[in-house]
Amino acid sequence: MKITQISPNIWKLGIWMIIPVNVWFVRSEDGLILIDGGIPKMATGILKQIKELNLPLKKILLTHGHSDHVGSVKEVVRHTSAPVYIHREELQYAEGDMPYPGRKKAQTTIDKGMASPLLQESEGRLQPLEGLLPLWTPGHSPGHVAYYHKEDGVLIGGDLFTTRRGRLARPIPMFTADMQTAVRSGAVIEELKPKLLTVCHGEDIKEPYSQWEGYWTRWS
Template sequence: MLQYQIIPVTAFQQNCTLLWCDETHQAALIDPGGDIEKLLQAVEKNNLTLTKLLLTHGHLDHVGGADKLRKRTGCPIIGPHQADAFWLNALPAQSEMFGFAHTDVFTPDNWLTETDTVTVGNLELQVLHCPGHTPGHVVFYHADSQLAIVGDVLFNGSIGRTDFPQGNHTDLINAITQKLLPLGDDVKFIPGHGPMSTLGHERVSNPYLCQPVW
């Protein structure tokens, strides 16, 4: 069975998700944006073995601790889609712009595409490529738990910004309406910032989505 803990990190209070298989106690950190000691303490407190670092997209607050954790733990970095490589190459500029500690450029061990799956212990996560906030944004979905980790695609009451380089509002709306909402109203999701919600709640109440065409 899938278990998870949401751990806000960085000054942006980005939701890093510690996700694990309760049968094997193997775990992954999704979007480890920073505060790596805090994240490692959570892994230890839950008596888990960290095996993977998963990234939804290349923005600093979601990836800033990933390479440090890879060097510290030996765990591979998986994701996002390769279309976000330019964001990872811009990490030093991002850290300077937002007043974060310097973050080096890094390359994931594996990029992800729409047809991929990622395993964590006995869990299998489906990968959905959901561009718009960034061109290489991905979402991780566990069908048995009806849980999605959506990064900055969708929020409780809002959607991701599309005014960053290579952002695209039409692509974002299409990703939400054609890939996320069809997963079902009962699906819970962990956004990149703020509280959880369900796809059904957002479908009928989110001002960016609750239109007759959806």
């Protein structure tokens, strides 16, 4: 596993398993936030990096509940007791009450009661927390969330996109519930104009909004 500081307050921890799998640490006022949990074998590396960064883990935020994003969460919670948050639309699938759209069988990826829903404002927008703006970006999964760090100008995209050779690409079709909705959700890069986009499966892209028109034309 490789740890890389990608902005003043954000580190990316990655592992290569046929494709890259990345998770992120975000420095908050009083500790660290972990975004996503990757695959189970990443737990040791995640716990090691928490120790090396010498900051307490305060929260775990999930982009969604697919197994390659929550695999180490149970073990990390066992060692840190950090609370876990996910979009309320995602809970019924991650907890195994319903199969993800397009899949025949339900699969429990998060133990019941382990995760709480992200707080929403009265008009349905997700509440900012710890310097991060959570953005509901459905399509890859019903409750997919990207997280924008305004101070650093970094959009942590989860599976909102993949990237290939420095270019934006669609999320992996095999695991995407509604590709048309997923592509439309990608418009947040045009709205926010982040300095950097970082995703689970791929390399980081600077000024990703400059590629939006071509991406939209190709995939919409």
